[in-house]
Amino acid sequence: MRPADRKRGRRVPGGVSGHVPGRIPVLLPYPFAGPFDYRVPAGLDPRPGDLVLVPLNRREEVGVVWDAPAGDPVPERKLKPVAAVLETPPMQPAMRRFIDWVAAYTLAPPGEVMAMALRINALRPDAPPTGWRRAETMLETRLTEARRRVLAALGEAEPRSTAALARAAGVGAGVIRGMADAGLLAPAALPLPGFAAPDPDQPGPALSAEQRNASAALREAVAARGFSVTVLDGVTGSGKTEVYLEAVAECLRQGRQALVLLPEIALSSQWLERFERRFAVAPAVWHSDLTSRTRRLTWRAVAAGQAPVVVGARSALFLPFPDPGLIVVDEEHETAFKQEDGVVYHARDMAVVRARLCEAPAVLVSATPSLETVANVEAGRYRRLTLPHRHGGARLPEIAAIDLREHPPERGKFLAPPLLAALEDTFARGEQAMLFLNRRGYAPLTLCRACGHRMQCPNCTAWLVEHRARRQLACHHCGHVEPIPPTCPACGAEHSLTPVGPGVERITEEAAERFPAARRLVMASDTVPGPQAAAQAAHAIEAREVDLIIGTQIVAKGWHFPHLTLVGVVDADLGLAGGDLRAAERTVQLLHQVAGRAGRAEAPGRVLLQTFSPEHPVMRALVSGSLDTFMAEEAEMRRPGHWPPFGRLAALIVSADHAEDADRAAHDLGRAAPSAEGVTVLGPAPAPLAILRGRHRRRLLLKTRRDIAVQPLLRRWLDAVAVPRGVRVDVDVDPVSFL
Numbered sequence: 260m261r262p263a264d265r266k267r268g269r270r271v272p273g274g275v276s277g278h279v280p281g282r283i284p285v286l287l288p289y290p291f292a293g294p295f296d297y298r299v300p301a302g303l304d305p306r307p308g309d310l311v312l313v314p315l316n317r318r319e320e321v322g323v324v325w326d327a328p329a330g331d332p333v334p335e336r337k338l339k340p341v342a343a344v345l346e347t348p349p350m351q352p353a354m355r356r357f358i359d360w361v362a363a364y365t366l367a368p369p370g371e372v373m374a375m376a377l378r379i380n381a382l383r384p385d386a387p388p389t390g391w392r393r394a395e396t397m398l399e400t401r402l403t404e405a406r407r408r409v410l411a412a413l414g415e416a417e418p419r420s421t422a423a424l425a426r427a428a429g430v431g432a433g434v435i436r437g438m439a440d441a442g443l444l445a446p447a448a449l450p451l452p453g454f455a456a457p458d459p460d461q462p463g464p465a466l467s468a469e470q471r472n473a474s475a476a477l478r479e480a481v482a483a484r485g486f487s488v489t490v491l492d493g494v495t496g497s498g499k500t501e502v503y504l505e506a507v508a509e510c511l512r513q514g515r516q517a518l519v520l521l522p523e524i525a526l527s528s529q530w531l532e533r534f535e536r537r538f539a540v541a542p543a544v545w546h547s548d549l550t551s552r553t554r555r556l557t558w559r560a561v562a563a564g565q566a567p568v569v570v571g572a573r574s575a576l577f578l579p580f581p582d583p584g585l586i587v588v589d590e591e592h593e594t595a596f597k598q599e600d601g602v603v604y605h606a607r608d609m610a611v612v613r614a615r616l617c618e619a620p621a622v623l624v625s626a627t628p629s630l631e632t633v634a635n636v637e638a639g640r641y642r643r644l645t646l647p648h649r650h651g652g653a654r655l656p657e658i659a660a661i662d663l664r665e666h667p668p669e670r671g672k673f674l675a676p677p678l679l680a681a682l683e684d685t686f687a688r689g690e691q692a693m694l695f696l697n698r699r700g701y702a703p704l705t706l707c708r709a710c711g712h713r714m715q716c717p718n719c720t721a722w723l724v725e726h727r728a729r730r731q732l733a734c735h736h737c738g739h740v741e742p743i744p745p746t747c748p749a750c751g752a753e754h755s756l757t758p759v760g761p762g763v764e765r766i767t768e769e770a771a772e773r774f775p776a777a778r779r780l781v782m783a784s785d786t787v788p789g790p791q792a793a794a795q796a797a798h799a800i801e802a803r804e805v806d807l808i809i810g811t812q813i814v815a816k817g818w819h820f821p822h823l824t825l826v827g828v829v830d831a832d833l834g835l836a837g838g839d840l841r842a843a844e845r846t847v848q849l850l851h852q853v854a855g856r857a858g859r860a861e862a863p864g865r866v867l868l869q870t871f872s873p874e875h876p877v878m879r880a881l882v883s884g885s886l887d888t889f890m891a892e893e894a895e896m897r898r899p900g901h902w903p904p905f906g907r908l909a910a911l912i913v914s915a916d917h918a919e920d921a922d923r924a925a926h927d928l929g930r931a932a933p934s935a936e937g938v939t940v941l942g943p944a945p946a947p948l949a950i951l952r953g954r955h956r957r958r959l960l961l962k963t964r965r966d967i968a969v970q971p972l973l974r975r976w977l978d979a980v981a982v983p984r985g986v987r988v989d990v991d992v993d994p995v996s997f998l
């Protein structure tokens with residue numbers, strides 16, 4: 260480390276008086292090990308957090324002045340100078356601490372973490388979007404019919420964009436431009452969605468006593484303006500959202516910004532509508548599908564403190580809130596909060612870290628909290644609020660298992676007679692039903708009846724999934740698609756390829772045969788590809804234009820469909836196969852969420868689980884509704900072996916183009932594995948997805964007691980092994996997926 264004033268006493272020729280040139284560390288948004296030192300030229304005075312332009316490989320890059328000197332060994336005379344200090348608001352200290360924290364915890368390069376927080380393109384200033392209003396002094400020209408329609412559509416209210424105005428008036432954009440040229444319209448800044456201030460004092464729904472108590476506790480946590488974590492644990496339909504919106508209201512009263520993380524923002528149209536009902540304006544939205552312009556404007560509005568409430572996917576955690584007053588993680592048990600590519604982090608856990616670093620309360624919301632969260636409650640680290648009843652006297656649905664050994668479906672079919680009968684009853688009463696199967700496409704496997712050949716992905720250790728409507732076989736891991744071949748590629752037999760097992764497409768076909776009059780809607784990521792499609796689907800269901808919904812895990816999200824009274828789970832055993840650490844926990848959570856869609860209003864709900872093992876603890880817990888007991892038993896099974904949440908895990912995933920290279924590197928890592936009391940290393944072993952996108956994969960798993968941090972062990976371990984070119988070692992701290 261070299262102090263910045265090393266060349267003490269040297270005067271800056273012609274520089275600002277008293278300014279001493281020195282070196283400063285600059286973190287660049289790339290996966291380098293740390294910041295680089297740069298020389299501060301005369302006349303510049305960059306401070307930690309400032310955004311600066313610096314030379315890097317003959318280019319100029321935007322970086323952030325970091326805190327600790329980098330201490331890189333570049334001698335003073337070889338240092339390159341900072342080119343400019345940008346006029347943008349500096350990165351806040353709490354954000355810099357957060358970036359360092361995430362990098363240290365996940366072992367990701369700090370620059371790569373910073374890249375998530377620094378949207379370089381957001382720095383480019385651009386004018387706020389402009390629209391049109393009536394010109395103040397309107398020239399008295401004779402108006403054409405089209406122009407009159409434009410003025411009528413515009414009214415006296417807010418300005419509107421060219422596109423919106425043209426659409427409303429039923430004219431072309433040229434008409435609008437012509438009117439602007441003629442002085443009939445004047446340009447005006449458009450209000451951005453999400454940046455209007457919600458009114459916290461607009462009355463919300465009248466809360467029940469139970470809801471009032473919970474919301475009062477949350478409001479107090481917000482008003483305390485300090486760090487705390489509260490778990491809001493309420494049964495499905497108990498009004499958790501209404502309750503935490505009261506905490507958001509309190510945060511707004513405090514004049515601070517609130518962040519709400521949702522696992523799948525694209526499926527959250529009902530949430531957004533509810534927010535608007537409560538606060539009369541829309542929140543700002545943040546996810547990966549935004550246009551770059553909206554992204555830029557949103558990022559800047561957040562930085563300027565002008566987006567009072569942001570609802571977003573996990574990446575919203577890295578938005579530059581100057582003073583966040585509340586972070587809510589809804590459906591905290593969802594694995595969608597774990598980011599698996601790039602920086603591998605768990606947004607729920609990092610939300611808690613972010614809240615701590617900026618001294619704000621965090622609220623974790625779920626009907627089925629994760630065991631990690633429950634353990635934190637039991638250890639006294641988190642506080643728990645419970646809502647044990649559904650709102651408005653609605654009862655929790657009755658859940659029953661259908662034993663498929665006793666009630667087998669017809670040959671080649673997948674819906675058992677008791678489920679078919681229940682569907683029939685439901686439609687007869689004019690109510691809605693839902694069939695849940697967490698599998699896209701028509702069939703998960705295609706087999707040749709003549710030679711037994713199975714259609715496999717050329718790039719992955721995975722079967723190809725038939726998508727009959729598209730006449731394709733697809734790999735759900737790498738995206739490979741091919742047409743369904745006319746003959747078996749192995750033996751050449753004709754008409755021998757047979758679909759094995761069901762996906763939602765096949766269930767839809769079966770339902771159509773059985774109930775031709777029922778209006779069907781398939782909800783899967785390929786049929787409901789984006790926010791608009793999801794909103795449309797939800798509206799169709801709400802308007803009772805649909806009798807039967809058939810869907811993948813998309814249907815398990817927080818939907819509220821008041822007329823839905825029957826949920827059928829086609830294959831309740833599906834998630835238990837393959838069995839990773841959390842298979843049982845996750846299956847209970849998912850099926851409980853799906854079940855929670857039934858009977859949310861007056862008419863009681865019913866849930867039928869098709870299973871081959873009704874005696875399995877997971878099925879018994881769901882049927883008896885004793886989730887807490889199940890979770891407690893699950894915890895007791897993990898405790899003795901120091902499995903999470905009673906111990907820590909980190910995975911190393913070794914991958915290479917050639918199997919031998921992957922094996923050799925994995926073997927070397929295995930030999931260098933840390934050994935100590937309370938530390939275990941499992942593997943190396945081929946990953947279940949042994950080949951992914953053509954890369955051969957091996958896994959090692961480090962397990963430690965809870966009181967032993969994995970990061971120092973991992974760092975020493977990785978430093979001890981030279982990984983050859985072409986071999987990658989990915990680190991996954993607190994792994995959720997073991998594929």
Ligand code: ADP
Nearest residue numbers: 464465466467495496497498499500501650819
């Ligand atoms: P959860 O998030 O716990 O599943 P929600 O917040 O979605 O429950 O509430 C379920 C339904 O009940 C929603 O339509 C919600 O608007 C309604 N609701 C909940 N609490 C109230 C209340 N106090 N007054 C009126 N409607 C309520």
Ligand code: ZN
Nearest residue numbers: 716719734737
């Ligand atoms: Zn593949």
